[in-house]
Amino acid sequence: MAEVILLKTRGLKRHFGGLKAVDGVDFTLRKGEIRAIIGPNGAGKSTFVSLLSGRIPPSEGTVEFDGQDVTALPAHRRVRLGIAYTFQITNIYPSMSVLENVAVAAQSRLRPSFLRKGASETEIEDAARAALAAVGLDDRLDEVAGVLAYGHQRLLEVAMGLALEPKLLILDEPTQGLSDSEIANFIEVVKRVAQSSTVLLIEHNMHVVMSLADRITVLERGRLLAEGSPAEIMNDKAVQAAYLGEPA
Amino acid sequence: MTIPNKKLFALCLVVLALLFMAQFVLSNYLVLALTRILILAIFAMGYNMLMGYTGLLSLGHAMFFAAGLYAAGLANYYGGVSLPIAFVIGILGGGVLAFVIGLLALRTQTVSFMIVTLMFAQVAYLLTLYFSNVTGGDQGLTLPTASRSFSLFGLAVDLTSPMVRFNIALTLFAVVLIGLFAVTQGPLGRLFVAVRENINRTEMLGFDTYRIRLLAFTISGAISGLAGALYGLMFGFIGSSFAEFRSSIEVLLFTLVGGPGTLLGPLVGTGVMTMLIDRLSGMTSAYLIVVGVLLIVINLWFPKGILGTIRDRWVPWLK
Amino acid sequence: MDIAPYLLLATLEGLVQASVLMLTALGLSLVFGVMRVVNVAHGEFYMLGAVGAWLCATLIPGHPAISFAVALIVAPLIVGLLAALADRAILQRINYNPEATIVSTIGISYIIQQLTLMTFGPDARAVDPPFYYNIRFPWFGYSSYKFFIIGVAVALVATLWLLMKHSKMGLLMRATQYDRETALNFGIPVGRVYSAVFAFGAMMAAVAGVLVVPNSQAHYLMGHDPLLMSFIVVIVGGLGSIPGTIAAAVLIGLSDGLLSVFFSPTLAKIASTLLVALVLVFKPQGLFGKAGRI
Ligand SMILES: Nc1ncnc2c1ncn2[C@@H]1O[C@H](COP(=O)(O)OP(=O)(O)OP(=O)(O)O)[C@@H](O)[C@H]1O
Ligand SMILES: [Mg+2]
Numbered sequence: 001m002a003e004v005i006l007l008k009t010r011g012l013k014r015h016f017g018g019l020k021a022v023d024g025v026d027f028t029l030r031k032g033e034i035r036a037i038i039g040p041n042g043a044g045k046s047t048f049v050s051l052l053s054g055r056i057p058p059s060e061g062t063v064e065f066d067g068q069d070v071t072a073l074p075a076h077r078r079v080r081l082g083i084a085y086t087f088q089i090t091n092i093y094p095s096m097s098v099l100e101n102v103a104v105a106a107q108s109r110l111r112p113s114f115l116r117k118g119a120s121e122t123e124i125e126d127a128a129r130a131a132l133a134a135v136g137l138d139d140r141l142d143e144v145a146g147v148l149a150y151g152h153q154r155l156l157e158v159a160m161g162l163a164l165e166p167k168l169l170i171l172d173e174p175t176q177g178l179s180d181s182e183i184a185n186f187i188e189v190v191k192r193v194a195q196s197s198t199v200l201l202i203e204h205n206m207h208v209v210m211s212l213a214d215r216i217t218v219l220e221r222g223r224l225l226a227e228g229s230p231a232e233i234m235n236d237k238a239v240q241a242a243y244l245g246e247p248a
Numbered sequence: 249m250t251i252p253n254k255k256l257f258a259l260c261l262v263v264l265a266l267l268f269m270a271q272f273v274l275s276n277y278l279v280l281a282l283t284r285i286l287i288l289a290i291f292a293m294g295y296n297m298l299m300g301y302t303g304l305l306s307l308g309h310a311m312f313f314a315a316g317l318y319a320a321g322l323a324n325y326y327g328g329v330s331l332p333i334a335f336v337i338g339i340l341g342g343g344v345l346a347f348v349i350g351l352l353a354l355r356t357q358t359v360s361f362m363i364v365t366l367m368f369a370q371v372a373y374l375l376t377l378y379f380s381n382v383t384g385g386d387q388g389l390t391l392p393t394a395s396r397s398f399s400l401f402g403l404a405v406d407l408t409s410p411m412v413r414f415n416i417a418l419t420l421f422a423v424v425l426i427g428l429f430a431v432t433q434g435p436l437g438r439l440f441v442a443v444r445e446n447i448n449r450t451e452m453l454g455f456d457t458y459r460i461r462l463l464a465f466t467i468s469g470a471i472s473g474l475a476g477a478l479y480g481l482m483f484g485f486i487g488s489s490f491a492e493f494r495s496s497i498e499v500l501l502f503t504l505v506g507g508p509g510t511l512l513g514p515l516v517g518t519g520v521m522t523m524l525i526d527r528l529s530g531m532t533s534a535y536l537i538v539v540g541v542l543l544i545v546i547n548l549w550f551p552k553g554i555l556g557t558i559r560d561r562w563v564p565w566l567k
Numbered sequence: 568m569d570i571a572p573y574l575l576l577a578t579l580e581g582l583v584q585a586s587v588l589m590l591t592a593l594g595l596s597l598v599f600g601v602m603r604v605v606n607v608a609h610g611e612f613y614m615l616g617a618v619g620a621w622l623c624a625t626l627i628p629g630h631p632a633i634s635f636a637v638a639l640i641v642a643p644l645i646v647g648l649l650a651a652l653a654d655r656a657i658l659q660r661i662n663y664n665p666e667a668t669i670v671s672t673i674g675i676s677y678i679i680q681q682l683t684l685m686t687f688g689p690d691a692r693a694v695d696p697p698f699y700y701n702i703r704f705p706w707f708g709y710s711s712y713k714f715f716i717i718g719v720a721v722a723l724v725a726t727l728w729l730l731m732k733h734s735k736m737g738l739l740m741r742a743t744q745y746d747r748e749t750a751l752n753f754g755i756p757v758g759r760v761y762s763a764v765f766a767f768g769a770m771m772a773a774v775a776g777v778l779v780v781p782n783s784q785a786h787y788l789m790g791h792d793p794l795l796m797s798f799i800v801v802i803v804g805g806l807g808s809i810p811g812t813i814a815a816a817v818l819i820g821l822s823d824g825l826l827s828v829f830f831s832p833t834l835a836k837i838a839s840t841l842l843v844a845l846v847l848v849f850k851p852q853g854l855f856g857k858a859g860r861i
Contacts, residue, residue, distance in 0.1 A: 076457070359665045
């Protein structure tokens, strides 16, 4: 795999009042890899990826994406540069149909620009269907999103990310609430996606992490505790201590 | 180009055809009433695009109606500008004012947004009173007799004829209806609904939601201005009462009754409400009580309005 | 004659206005602070207080002080009852949805206004002050009743302050304001607290209405201006903040008194309305520090 750096943070911090949710993280992500971020509850994982996506502004530090400093860019501009973010808490359009939910995302990618005229409604819907087929929701196109089962809403969320065809897909605990067979399907989906884009995955399910991740980053109390291959992380004393709650 | 939601499109054409036929059946009095309904329905359609589709509840839309009314009326009254051009000036007046107010008001949300739009509209209303030597204040101005007719492309148009007025109103109603069909049933309309349903999600899908809302606000203001200009020029009168808070509430009520977020809801709501108000006009003071009771009752038991309820129960494409 | 007497007079008038405004605005602010809703019918509760005072004055014979004292107690009670009823019948059912609440309270205000017009009539009616006594200044005499207004307002606000800080009701209110869900979990009867707060806010407006009648007149449309002014005060002072509201009421009451000496009332209204809109846009936490955003 080519050693091209896709994303890099320097001294990234985010404080909520006195609480240091993210506390000076230097982080590098290579193009094409699948990276898992793990860490105990409240470690700052969601906050960290929110800083990457621009959903929350940092207190300090910089974010560089694809060779460009994006720290000052608002979230929607970062999405256009290719950072897609799926929420930890399901965040969809409840009264729209499944197809329409993903169509909004597809429309974002196919929006008119100087080089291209706006896509037709048919093209938008085709793109949305393709993304839904990838997660296996293509038999529920016309169902109202708000009444889907929780697991299906998670998949819908992922499909919205896919429809953006991002350079970097950030998934925040995507398998939470999925059944075993849905998880198996999900792993296949991510493997396919990873052929064309980089994936940053927050995950508590170690089976998912081990099946997917090229490398693992461990966060604890807002700080970067360890980073390495899955095998290295499994054998890391500090990581074991953090997970077992003992001092390192 | 393919037409989305063909059933709704067909329904719109049927409604337009029925409205056209109405002039051969109805009495002169009812044709006049229908003319007013059509113009106010244009106003309500503009309001609905913002409130119903985009989910932004403005309490100050009277200011955009009045902006169109005054821009067109004053241009004609003082500038002697011909009626068609005055009409275009009115649309621009509504649109430009909406753009400027939108830039400011859209920095706020929900309740703040309601209050801010209300306050700006109140300022606009007070300005029409303060400059009453120009605007005529609440006495208003009657446009000169010369402005009761005009010629367009060599065609003489006489605005004192009820039939002529009706057909002009119907034509513009049709243009706005079809225009809004194109906007609301296509990708742009989906974006408006996306903003209404979940603004954060829409932002995280790569859309500048401030711009989308500003676009909706401006279109909405321009359509309201169009309705105002049309009203002022067709009936030859401009007055500050159109800028009152009550006008903002009326257009809200029309939209609520008809069904927010349905294309034909504003027409239904305006029709039902104007008819009701006409019936009650003998008891002037009772009229506001009815408005008050309806505002409460709709909120309590009927929040989707007439067409919205029909859509949710039986006809999903009615949107 | 030099300008000093004018300024003194304007200041006195400003203080009277500020006191009435303080009461009205605090009612609005309290309701917003605890319930997070905006009550557009607030001005109508003020008007009902004034009309109630007139009603007492016409029904109760004898010295005007007697009917005034009765009005000061009875009118707010009736208005409070009405408000609690409206809360139960309407606001509670729409679950205090902020937007639906505004639309509903607009409806309530129309109903109250028109019912008053149909019963009380379209004319403005005066009420005798409870006592006549002019305080002599070197340049002019000044009605002692106006000082009484200031005194009552200050006393009531101080009482409110103590109640909020030290009574059980105040504690319940603050708990509910702080976090509705948690309050529910702790067994606080949030529904009843809301009704009480809504009623209490309306009563403050009604008291202001009673106080103001002998000074001006009762009229079915008189609620408009106090509503607008209260909005201005509450927004400038920071929504839901009691100290901010008091400070803003004094500031705006005084400056309004002074401004109207020099400018046309319409222009003053245009300027203040515009100011408020801009404050909401650019400084939604109000001009004085932090408070709830809407
Ligand atoms: N908006 C906020 N305001 C205040 N504190 C916050 C906010 N968002 C997160 N926090 C706090 O920051 C810390 C990190 O939260 P974060 O959600 O990033 O953790 P996490 O690692 O994603 O946890 P989990 O595994 O439970 O999802 C937590 O203590 C949380 O309470
Ligand atoms: Mg998290």
